[in-house]
Amino acid sequence: MRILMIGAPGAGKGTQAARLAANFSLTHVSSGDILRGHVREQSAVGRKVDGYLNSGTLVPDEILLDLLRDPLLEAGRAAGYVLDGFPRNLKQARAAHEMAEPLGVDVQAAVYLDVEREELVKRMLARAEREHRSDDRVEVIEQRLALFDEHTRPLIDYYAALKRVVTVDGARDEDDVTRSLVLELEKLTLD
Ligand code: AMP
Numbered sequence: 101m102r103i104l105m106i107g108a109p110g111a112g113k114g115t116q117a118a119r120l121a122a123n124f125s126l127t128h129v130s131s132g133d134i135l136r137g138h139v140r141e142q143s144a145v146g147r148k149v150d151g152y153l154n155s156g157t158l159v160p161d162e163i164l165l166d167l168l169r170d171p172l173l174e175a176g177r178a179a180g181y182v183l184d185g186f187p188r189n190l191k192q193a194r195a196a197h198e199m200a201e202p203l204g205v206d207v208q209a210a211v212y213l214d215v216e217r218e219e220l221v222k223r224m225l226a227r228a229e230r231e232h233r234s235d236d237r238v239e240v241i242e243q244r245l246a247l248f249d250e251h252t253r254p255l256i257d258y259y260a261a262l263k264r265v266v267t268v269d270g271a272r273d274e275d276d277v278t279r280s281l282v283l284e285l286e287k288l289t290l291d
Contacts, residue, residue, distance in 0.1 A: 101126060102176055102205060103285065104183035106255050107213035108248040109241070110220035110227070111270050112277060116213060117184035119278045120285070124182075127175035131185035134167055135159060156240035158247060161191050169199060176205025183207070189251040193258055209288055210259035211281060213270030220245065 101124050105113040114130060121128035135153060138146035145163065152159045168186050175181035187193040200206040215223075221241060228236035235244065259265045266284045270277055 101180040101209075101285065102200075102207050103181070103209045103211055104187070104207050105185075105211050105213065106252065106259075107270060108215065108217075108220050108252075109244045110223040111213040111215045112223075112274065113184050113213060115274060116211075116270075116277055116281060117182045120211075120281060121182045123278075123282055124180070124285070126180045126182050127171070127178065128182050128184060129168065129171045129175060129186070131164060131168060131183075131188070133184075134171075138167075154234045154240075156235045156244040156247070158188060158251065161189070161195070164188075164192060165195050165199075168196075172196065172200060173203060173205060176200060176203065187255065190254055190258060193255055207259075208264065209285060210255065210265050211285075212256050212265055212267045213277070214267055215270040217245065219271050 103120065103126075105117050107113040114132070117128050117130065120126065135145075135149050139150050139153060140146070145167065149159045149163060164186060172181060172183070183196075187196050197206055224236050224241050225238075227233065235241075256265060256267075266281075266288070268277060268280045268284060272280075
């Protein structure tokens with residue numbers, strides 16, 4: 101199974117992606133985790149992307165595509181993947197398609213975790229207390245939500261046109277969201 105998560109920051113993408121990966125034995129590929137790993141290690145890529153992560157702006161597409169190509173194709177050839185945080189805009193979605201389609205490892209379903217804005221802000225502020233992420237600050241949160249609306253939300257229509265969107269109410273308890281997701285994904289007939 102090859103799926104991707106679409107959700108505003110704070111919608112629970114990371115949590116649900118990890119649970120779906122465990123449930124369906126898939127590889128969880130998180131662009132944010134990969135980028136934060138590079139920043140922690142202070143690699144060449146890490147030094148390049150640090151500023152973008154801190155300010156909550158999007159890292160240039162070319163960097164993401166270079167970082168994600170191998171994990172995506174590798175996982176696609178194995179049992180499948182759950183993409184979390186990538187693609188983040190239409191350009192990345194098209195590039196991912198061009199990369200994966202010829203190898204038969206294109207995305208089969210895009211999960212949209214629908215959560216209203218007030219709840220998203222509440223969750224990110226709570227996460228700031230727990231994890232001290234540099235981008236969970238009020239000004240940066242606003243910026244990330246605006247970027248989601250402008251660049252990432254159009255992906256819902258993009259995948260809907262391909263009849264590949266599964267929308268789930270993400271505002272409920274984590275376990276309820278996981279149960280709905282598993283049920284919905286099991287209903288799909290995937291090749
Ligand atoms: P996330 O953990 O998915 O919320 O990502 C944290 C930060 O990493 C984002 O605010 C961006 O700065 C960067 N990032 C993660 N994924 C992408 C992507 N696909 N394209 C551009 N920037 C990204």
